Amino acid sequence: MGAAIMASPAAATISGTKNTLSINTAALPEAEIPAPAKFTDPDWTAKGEQRAKVWLTRLETLWINTGTLCNIECKNCYILSSPKNDALVYISALEAARFLDEAEAALTREIGFTGGEPFLNPEFPDMLEDALSRGFEVLVLTNAMQPMQRPRPRERLLDLKDRFANKLTMRVSLDHHTRQLHDEERGEGSFGKALEGISWLSENGFRLAIAGRTSLYECEDAGREAYRALISDNGWDVDADDVKQLVLFPEMTSAEETPEITTACWDILDIRPSEMMCATSRMVVKRRGADAPVVVPCTLLPFDEAFEMGPTLAAAALADGGMFERGAVKLCHRHCSKFCVLGGGSCS
Numbered sequence: 001m002g003a004a005i006m007a008s009p010a011a012a013t014i015s016g017t018k019n020t021l022s023i024n025t026a027a028l029p030e031a032e033i034p035a036p037a038k039f040t041d042p043d044w045t046a047k048g049e050q051r052a053k054v055w056l057t058r059l060e061t062l063w064i065n066t067g068t069l070c071n072i073e074c075k076n077c078y079i080l081s082s083p084k085n086d087a088l089v090y091i092s093a094l095e096a097a098r099f100l101d102e103a104e105a106a107l108t109r110e111i112g113f114t115g116g117e118p119f120l121n122p123e124f125p126d127m128l129e130d131a132l133s134r135g136f137e138v139l140v141l142t143n144a145m146q147p148m149q150r151p152r153p154r155e156r157l158l159d160l161k162d163r164f165a166n167k168l169t170m171r172v173s174l175d176h177h178t179r180q181l182h183d184e185e186r187g188e189g190s191f192g193k194a195l196e197g198i199s200w201l202s203e204n205g206f207r208l209a210i211a212g213r214t215s216l217y218e219c220e221d222a223g224r225e226a227y228r229a230l231i232s233d234n235g236w237d238v239d240a241d242d243v244k245q246l247v248l249f250p251e252m253t254s255a256e257e258t259p260e261i262t263t264a265c266w267d268i269l270d271i272r273p274s275e276m277m278c279a280t281s282r283m284v285v286k287r288r289g290a291d292a293p294v295v296v297p298c299t300l301l302p303f304d305e306a307f308e309m310g311p312t313l314a315a316a317a318l319a320d321g322g323m324f325e326r327g328a329v330k331l332c333h334r335h336c337s338k339f340c341v342l343g344g345g346s347c348s
């Protein structure tokens, strides 16, 4: 990762790696002193304040990323899923099982599966069954389109629903409540196909949730009302007032300016580190070319290798140095600020 430069009138310290070195800026004209960069030094912000960190209080949810391949390509997909992107490859059922073993020992409540589109991974139904058989609550994030609607996945799903009905929740991404904006985001015809999938799940008695987005042009209340009408028109069994059944995410645009999060921010903003997703969850990803999966702090940081915590949950709990301190995560990414601390986002 890059190094941050904290300038003082006489000297600037370059830190962010194990090696620390000083450069004398007294000889430089003021305009030539390099501006400090944000989100680079794990411990210090560009202004020289101590960066906030978050400790794992309890592993409530273990996310398993099934791979980034997806049947569609959305404009604002935070994980850049597409029919071509296999930056995160399919995890196997055996690899997932090792993490389920650890999660069982940690008394984890919930396993979340996310992609890409999980139903593209040929071993996904097996890992889903494995998680349910061990007694976990399971949350599946899907677009409910063709991959889920094929006969074989449907058969497996119906069987699992009959055996574990109250443990399995299917959360379908429906980016907007209008066909026009949804199709603009996800591709022509995707709204209709998603509605088919949601209706099939609802008619067959699955526990159902919908994940939408509040577009840049509407507030959450207006969005919730419009989704409520869509849910009612289609007769889906979803409570639009329940924030877990109708989850509305803000648009994620990383390009915008966002402040760094310091230890003082918790009191200033009156929020607690324990409210962050990384206080209660971890995610497992398998990178293309890697021999084995690794653990990362949350669903929002799947690609940045600086945030790799180790090959097992046990190793992740002890991750130290760089972005971590004895298992705690240093909030050195703009998503930490924009989406979590200031945006109030969470995936479960």
Ligand code: SF4
Pocket: 054, 276, 277, 278, 279, 297, 298, 299, 300, 301, 329, 331, 333, 335, 336, 337, 339, 340, 341
């Ligand atoms: S993006 Fe959010 S959940 Fe992930 S490490 Fe940063 S604060 Fe924690």
